[in-house]
Amino acid sequence: MARHSSRPVSTMFAAAQTSQLETQIVQKDEEINALKSQLVALANTPISSSVQRYLTADFIALRLPDGLTQPRKYFDRLALDKLKTSIQKVGIQEPLLVRPADDGKLEIISGERRWRSAMELGLTQLPALVKELSDEEALEIALVANLMREDLNLVEESDSIIALIALRLKISRDRLPSILFKIKNLRSRYRYTNTEILAVMTEDKAENSRILSKEAIADIDAIFAEFSMTLESFAANRLTALQKMPESLLEAVRQGKVGFSKADTIRKAGLSEQALSLLLEEAVTADLTKQEIRTKIQALKARSQLLEKAEEPEKQIRDRIHASYQRLRTNQKVWETPKLQKHLRQMEKLLQSISEAAAQLP
Amino acid sequence: MPKQLRIAVMSNAGGSGKSTLTVNVGYELAAQGYSVALFGLDPNGSLTLFCGLPDPPVEDTLNRVFQKDFDGNWPLFNCWSEKTSRVQVCLGGLIMTEAAQRLVLLDRKAYILADHLEDYPLPHDFILFDCPGTIDMLHSAALTASNYVLIPIQPDDKDIDGAAKLLEWIFDSIRTLRLKPAPEIMGFVPNRVRLGDRAQHRDNMGLSNREKTAQDPPSLPDMLAAMKIHCFSLIKDSAEIGNAASIGLPLKSYRPAHAANKNFKEIARVIQKKLSSQS
Numbered sequence: 332m333a334r335h336s337s338r339p340v341s342t343m344f345a346a347a348q349t350s351q352l353e354t355q356i357v358q359k360d361e362e363i364n365a366l367k368s369q370l371v372a373l374a375n376t377p378i379s380s381s382v383q384r385y386l387t388a389d390f391i392a393l394r395l396p397d398g399l400t401q402p403r404k405y406f407d408r409l410a411l412d413k414l415k416t417s418i419q420k421v422g423i424q425e426p427l428l429v430r431p432a433d434d435g436k437l438e439i440i441s442g443e444r445r446w447r448s449a450m451e452l453g454l455t456q457l458p459a460l461v462k463e464l465s466d467e468e469a470l471e472i473a474l475v476a477n478l479m480r481e482d483l484n485l486v487e488e489s490d491s492i493i494a495l496i497a498l499r500l501k502i503s504r505d506r507l508p509s510i511l512f513k514i515k516n517l518r519s520r521y522r523y524t525n526t527e528i529l530a531v532m533t534e535d536k537a538e539n540s541r542i543l544s545k546e547a548i549a550d551i552d553a554i555f556a557e558f559s560m561t562l563e564s565f566a567a568n569r570l571t572a573l574q575k576m577p578e579s580l581l582e583a584v585r586q587g588k589v590g591f592s593k594a595d596t597i598r599k600a601g602l603s604e605q606a607l608s609l610l611l612e613e614a615v616t617a618d619l620t621k622q623e624i625r626t627k628i629q630a631l632k633a634r635s636q637l638l639e640k641a642e643e644p645e646k647q648i649r650d651r652i653h654a655s656y657q658r659l660r661t662n663q664k665v666w667e668t669p670k671l672q673k674h675l676r677q678m679e680k681l682l683q684s685i686s687e688a689a690a691q692l693p
Numbered sequence: 694m695p696k697q698l699r700i701a702v703m704s705n706a707g708g709s710g711k712s713t714l715t716v717n718v719g720y721e722l723a724a725q726g727y728s729v730a731l732f733g734l735d736p737n738g739s740l741t742l743f744c745g746l747p748d749p750p751v752e753d754t755l756n757r758v759f760q761k762d763f764d765g766n767w768p769l770f771n772c773w774s775e776k777t778s779r780v781q782v783c784l785g786g787l788i789m790t791e792a793a794q795r796l797v798l799l800d801r802k803a804y805i806l807a808d809h810l811e812d813y814p815l816p817h818d819f820i821l822f823d824c825p826g827t828i829d830m831l832h833s834a835a836l837t838a839s840n841y842v843l844i845p846i847q848p849d850d851k852d853i854d855g856a857a858k859l860l861e862w863i864f865d866s867i868r869t870l871r872l873k874p875a876p877e878i879m880g881f882v883p884n885r886v887r888l889g890d891r892a893q894h895r896d897n898m899g900l901s902n903r904e905k906t907a908q909d910p911p912s913l914p915d916m917l918a919a920m921k922i923h924c925f926s927l928i929k930d931s932a933e934i935g936n937a938a939s940i941g942l943p944l945k946s947y948r949p950a951h952a953a954n955k956n957f958k959e960i961a962r963v964i965q966k967k968l969s970s971q972s
Contacts, residue, residue, distance in 0.1 A: 336850055339910030340897065343850075343857040344920070350864035351920060357868055358875065 352501065353546045359499050360553065363475060370476055382426045384456040390429065390446050391436040393473060395466050406444060407587045415448045423449065426458040430469055437461065440469050441476035471498055478558055485591035486584045489569050496554055500547050508570050514548065515566035525549060572598065579608060588615045596621055600628040698968050699820040700879065701839040705859035706852040707826040710845040710884035712739040713934060715823040720943035721961040723779040727818040730769065731782045734835060735825040738786035744772045745941020748786055755785045758809055759792040761799055765813030776946055781817070789831065796830045803833035803870055810838055818968065828862055836866055841879040841967065848883050848897040853913055856881070880923035882960065883913065885930040898927060928956045
């Protein structure tokens with residue numbers, strides 16, 4: 332730098348940025364609450380003539396820039412058919428929520444399944460409420476609306492909650508799990524308060540210092556509470572499972588082919604990739620119960636243990652002993668340490684008795 | 694409800710151009726056909742000077758508005774009446790120090806201006822509040838009554854630091870005063886910028902001649918972009934702007950061809966857009 336300045340611009344603005352974030356959090360909370368009551372009202376009021384109708388052809392799924400994705404990725408055929416039947420009987424009961432796009436299309440924030448059903452039924456018009464929304468607001472409302480409906484599968488729901496928290500705290504989704512784990516550990520291990528947690532995480536300079544404030548932690552808790560969960564239970568029960576679950580299982584859950592807890596049972600078995608995909612396929616096609624899956628896993632494990640025993644177990648133990656001895660042989664300290672003398676003599680005795688037994692072999 | 698936008702011009706530094714912006718942006722808005730009221734909250738009374746008006750008698754100042762029993766009789770004066778009929782001013786002056794102290798005793802101290810504007814609405818399309826150079830009670834009153842905040846800033850370290858603290862104070866106040874809808878930061882206006890002979894200005898505006906390295910701290914525009922706060926085009930330091938002010942004229946009528954008139958127009962255009970998007 333040509334000019335010396337003891338306080339860079341970023342330092343000057345640090346406190347202002349924190350305050351801005353806190354204010355945004357408070358404002359978002361209020362927005363969400365207002366929105367939730369709007370969505371509830373929307374769901375509860377039967378369609379009146381006052382709701383404007385729009386051409387079905389003008390609707391389109393929500394389009395978001397890179398990095399922001401829709402919470403719902405799969406549309407279950409069965410559920411769609413059920414919805415179609417209901418729409419045929421009583422029509423669309425709840426208006427869609429859409430935002431106007433620059434190209435004149437109406438992007439669907441809430442109600443994509445209703446729209447798909449309507450298209451399949453050949454309805455030409457759909458009732459909708461139009462609201463100007465930014466990308467972030469649109470995603471946030473889509474997440475909240477979906478979470479409120481409680482018909483997302485567990486992986487979609489977890490993805491959505493993570494996306495919602497990340498969006499509100501303005502941090503990347505990739506970094507959020509580690510932050511949640513950290514808070515959970517500090518709470519369950521040390522019973523730390525939010526102030527203490529913040530102090531620990533602020534010391535952790537590289538990663539999380541700027542992101543979290545006490546308000547932010549409280550806000551995370553509030554989001555979980557909104558969906559009747561706690562940060563601790565979410566981290567312990569879901570995050571761990573989600574992070575360890577292989578992609579094939581995650582996909583199966585996302586597509587509604589298999590329940591989350593069944594998938595988790597399969598994951599915990601620690602099977603080889605091939606065995607896992609075979610078992611998953613069977614679980615899906617035969618619609619196995621969790622108990623049946625467990626029995627299958629036990630059988631698989633027993634078989635693989637038998638196989639291991641059958642395949643030259645002796646050679647394996649010889650190699651193992653040989654390898655350990657090779658390592659110890661040249662390590663002078665091992666032979667000189669008094670504490671280890673007892674073990675060494677035991678080993679010598681054992682070798683002697685094995686040699687004696689070997690001499691007796693035919 | 695009549696459509697009206699109120700804009701607080703704040704900076705937490707002296708000499709950053711609050712009154713200059715108030716006067717010139719106000720005049721530009723009037724030139725576009727809008728009616729404008731300018732409020733001088735600063736005890737230094739610079740707005741009075743910049744409008745070419747004599748100091749008003751104490752009973753005809755904003756002090757009257759800051760009384761609990763204000764009767765809705767706004768102390769308004771026509772400004773630049775030979776050139777326009779659309780600009781009125783409500784002047785302050787030294788008495789505003791007393792007004793600020795008295796505010797502390799009122800039940801709704803921070804809300805008094807907002808309350809009176811609600812009870813006795815003014816017909817103007819825009820009201821611009823020219824705030825004092827340091828944060829005080831009058832700032833709370835102006836913030837509470839405003840839809841937007843405009844922040845002129847001379848890009849010296851000292852002034853930027855002050856503006857950052859002003860931002861912090863604004864965001865804090867939005868929460869503590871529970872402002873709903875909260876006023877928005879319309880933008881920063883880098884003003885009195887001297888790129889030619891001030892390295893500090895060049896560095897802070899991100900316009901240094903040196904090659905940028907990773908160690909360089911972010912510039913003011915970078916920082917504002919990160920906070921999603923708009924940064925207007927910079928206004929170059931110019932003696933003419935001060936000269937116009939000292940004879941009590943807007944720059945546009947004193948030096949119609951002056952480059953800074955474009956800057957004021959740019960700001961006025963953003964303000965107009967906000968008004969039309971309100972409806």
